Amino acid sequence: MKILNCPLNGPRNISEFTYGGEYHPMPDSMGSSQEAWVEYVFFPENPAGMVTEWWMHTATAFWFLADRNTITDEILRTYRLQDAGKYAHDKDV
Amino acid sequence: MPLSLLRRGLQKKEHLKHQFSVNRSLKKHYDVVIIGAGGHGLATAYYLSRYHGISNIAVLEKSYMGGGNTARNTAVIRSNYLTEEGVSFYRESLKLYKNLSNEFDYNIMYENRGQLTLAHNDAAIRSFRWRAEVNQHLGVKSELVDRQTISELAPQLNLDEEVRYPIMAGLWHADGATARHDAVAWGYARGACSRGVELHQLTEVQAVQVSSGTAREVHTNRGKISCGCVVQAVAGNSSVVAAMAGIRLPIHSYPLQAMVTQPYKPLLNPHLSSPQLHVYTHQTSRGEFVIGGGSDPYPLYNTRSTLDMKESLAAGIVELLPFLAQAKILRQWAGTTDMTPDYSPIMGLSPVDNYYLDAGWGTWGFKATPISGKCMAELVATGRVPDLIKPFELDRFYRFQQVNEAGATAASH
Amino acid sequence: MSSESSPPVLRRSQLYHWHQQQGAAFAMTGSTLRVLRYPDEQAPALSLTDLSTHPRVGFKGVGTRQWLRQLAIDMPQTPNCAARQPDGSLLARLSEHEHLLLDNLAADAPLPAELLRRWELEQPSQCYALPRADSHSWMILAGADAAAMMSSLCAVDLRPQQFADGSIAQTSVARTNTIVIRDDNHGLRYHLLCDASTALYLWNILLESVTAFGGQATGLEHLL
Numbered sequence A: 001m002k003i004l005n006c007p008l009n010g011p012r013n014i015s016e017f018t019y020g021g022e023y024h025p026m027p028d029s030m031g032s033s034q035e036a037w038v039e040y041v042f043f044p045e046n047p048a049g050m051v052t053e054w055w056m057h058t059a060t061a062f063w064f065l066a067d068r069n070t071i072t073d074e075i076l077r078t079y080r081l082q083d084a085g086k087y088a089h090d091k092d093v
Numbered sequence B: 001m002p003l004s005l006l007r008r009g010l011q012k013k014e015h016l017k018h019q020f021s022v023n024r025s026l027k028k029h030y031d032v033v034i035i036g037a038g039g040h041g042l043a044t045a046y047y048l049s050r051y052h053g054i055s056n057i058a059v060l061e062k063s064y065m066g067g068g069n070t071a072r073n074t075a076v077i078r079s080n081y082l083t084e085e086g087v088s089f090y091r092e093s094l095k096l097y098k099n100l101s102n103e104f105d106y107n108i109m110y111e112n113r114g115q116l117t118l119a120h121n122d123a124a125i126r127s128f129r130w131r132a133e134v135n136q137h138l139g140v141k142s143e144l145v146d147r148q149t150i151s152e153l154a155p156q157l158n159l160d161e162e163v164r165y166p167i168m169a170g171l172w173h174a175d176g177a178t179a180r181h182d183a184v185a186w187g188y189a190r191g192a193c194s195r196g197v198e199l200h201q202l203t204e205v206q207a208v209q210v211s212s213g214t215a216r217e218v219h220t221n222r223g224k225i226s227c228g229c230v231v232q233a234v235a236g237n238s239s240v241v242a243a244m245a246g247i248r249l250p251i252h253s254y255p256l257q258a259m260v261t262q263p264y265k266p267l268l269n270p271h272l273s274s275p276q277l278h279v280y281t282h283q284t285s286r287g288e289f290v291i292g293g294g295s296d297p298y299p300l301y302n303t304r305s306t307l308d309m310k311e312s313l314a315a316g317i318v319e320l321l322p323f324l325a326q327a328k329i330l331r332q333w334a335g336t337t338d339m340t341p342d343y344s345p346i347m348g349l350s351p352v353d354n355y356y357l358d359a360g361w362g363t364w365g366f367k368a369t370p371i372s373g374k375c376m377a378e379l380v381a382t383g384r385v386p387d388l389i390k391p392f393e394l395d396r397f398y399r400f401q402q403v404n405e406a407g408a409t410a411a412s413h
Numbered sequence C: 001m002s003s004e005s006s007p008p009v010l011r012r013s014q015l016y017h018w019h020q021q022q023g024a025a026f027a028m029t030g031s032t033l034r035v036l037r038y039p040d041e042q043a044p045a046l047s048l049t050d051l052s053t054h055p056r057v058g059f060k061g062v063g064t065r066q067w068l069r070q071l072a073i074d075m076p077q078t079p080n081c082a083a084r085q086p087d088g089s090l091l092a093r094l095s096e097h098e099h100l101l102l103d104n105l106a107a108d109a110p111l112p113a114e115l116l117r118r119w120e121l122e123q124p125s126q127c128y129a130l131p132r133a134d135s136h137s138w139m140i141l142a143g144a145d146a147a148a149m150m151s152s153l154c155a156v157d158l159r160p161q162q163f164a165d166g167s168i169a170q171t172s173v174a175r176t177n178t179i180v181i182r183d184d185n186h187g188l189r190y191h192l193l194c195d196a197s198t199a200l201y202l203w204n205i206l207l208e209s210v211t212a213f214g215g216q217a218t219g220l221e222h223l224l
């Protein structure tokens, strides 16, 4: 079983988690066009490589971010939302 | 039955020759460049060359022909979808499939075995009734059946009431079928190559050069080629290839896994599917039970298989066919599937003028191989989007006009 | 069991029918029913006991810790730890802010009711009460073999040398979400809280494992 490290609960089987989609900043709720919303909702990057995504530890409903390689399935790191800025430019390890 | 089969059966000696073009160098220019030699790409080439007189075509394949999802799928062919757009489209594909062996003069082992989808709760029965109504209205054989009929269609099914999810009713689709998936790809490839189409294996598209909204060149690991137009049919890699042309798609690439048991004597005719247990199966002509289910829990560009999925498929299948608890699993595998939000494909025009999309086939695209090839060929040849695929345009997401087949697709393909 | 004059039973466990089928002897405290013992009980070394009718209450919201501090409650310093209170109740910290207070085994600690009363009176800012009596079922697994038994049902290493007294794991036990709290008291013990709708499922699975280790389901008397 693959193991994911939850920032709150520690290392757990990946089956304890729910995948929550790619992490992208939400469009400005007032000024954004319909097209921007459509792309935010429906159009992921779906990259073959590193991606930052939402995950939830199901037993505690705790949401956090993970940097994961979608080719090798390696999880580079997991962290809380407030640390998102810290790793934003550091995904090509 | 294809005539050649009969002829060869009576022949004493077999004369084997290459069925597809091999080891050719790339030309400088092709009128049509098709990316991806899976069933869809090859079918497009076939219909273009056979019915539209266009044969200056290169089909580029990064790996080997038909080795993508075309090789990995569980070969279920059916048209009992939920929306009018979906049913009408897949219905036409079934028609083409029925005659495909004759069309190719090549046996694709089409077996009209029927598909039985199982309801284990009231909500499922309600949606089956709805599907049956829509299907019948559109001329597709589809009906709600009770437990008695189920026991006659599939006497091996466990109809015990003392299980977690007893079987309450079924959706019987007499038109449901299977076919030899590789043979479908080979048949199209053979037919296309014999009409001058070039198939280039081990040729990976790495970039697409677009200027003023038109695709000019396709760059491969074997050099650059100029193109009249491009069709992309790369399934799990749809987002990656489209991005080369600057196009974004509403697609997530998820693995879908399947496995087969050791062979048994023939004992199960129809294809069985249980959306509740996330499992489906049929017995192949080799006697193996091919078992599939739901997608992996998160996206991945990788065809590894997992113990988790094996366990989950096994748990589901022994509920339906308890004797399989003793079965040995021979193989387990995965394909990368291009999943759309509404479980319908993305076909037709793209933001780039001469760049056509055949994508978003997810877990359900094998059955659509003939009709997709036919429609894509018509689009390329005439420049007009055939009515049958208009509802599947990329643009639908901007208009909030999704074609929702989620309920008629998940775990039943 | 109930006559004209006896008070009505307002609170019984989600596992009540199972207990009844085993011929359990019940005790009624106020309007709450609890299992005292089963007829075939033999003081097993490994036991599983239903505590679902024991009082418990949760609080969450960013003001929770400040409010509890004001009340001089002994609070766990980090999430996923539990702290024993002077009256025997146990305060489990489930996340940054969410806390769950479990009564003692005799179900006579004043704190759970007291906290809820204070919360209603004071309406502390950004602190919300979470009634947990109906949302979660509560069981306790007791005995030296408890860790070995759990190892086949739960992927978290719960062995005593890895999972200290007072540790909490919110995880999957037999594929159902469960809160596991180690709370030693006459030997190794784990509280197990699961969604009430999965209680019977989890109970039966646990019991199968308990039986495999030579243990039994017991009533409260065995633990006290």
Ligand SMILES: Cc1cc2nc3c(=O)[nH]c(=O)nc-3n(C[C@H](O)[C@H](O)[C@H](O)COP(=O)(O)OP(=O)(O)OC[C@H]3O[C@@H](n4cnc5c(N)ncnc54)[C@H](O)[C@@H]3O)c2cc1C
Binding pocket: B035, B036, B037, B038, B039, B040, B041, B060, B061, B062, B063, B064, B065, B066, B067, B068, B069, B070, B071, B072, B073, B074, B075, B076, B077, B203, B204, B205, B206, B233, B234, B235, B236, B237, B241, B256, B257, B258, B292, B333, B334, B335, B336, B337, B361, B362, B363, B364, B365, B366, B367, B368, B413
């Ligand atoms: C386990 C499994 C079970 C399934 N079961 C069913 C079923 O029962 N019924 C059903 O209808 N559908 C089913 N499907 C879905 C079905 O297999 C696919 O939708 C269908 O085969 C897609 O065909 P295709 O020709 O578009 O793609 P593929 O056959 O995947 O072909 C795409 C080709 O593109 C090539 N390619 C990718 N990138 C590049 C590049 N950059 N350059 C050149 N070539 C490239 C790939 O190597 C590949 O050969 C299943 C899928 C899986 C994985």
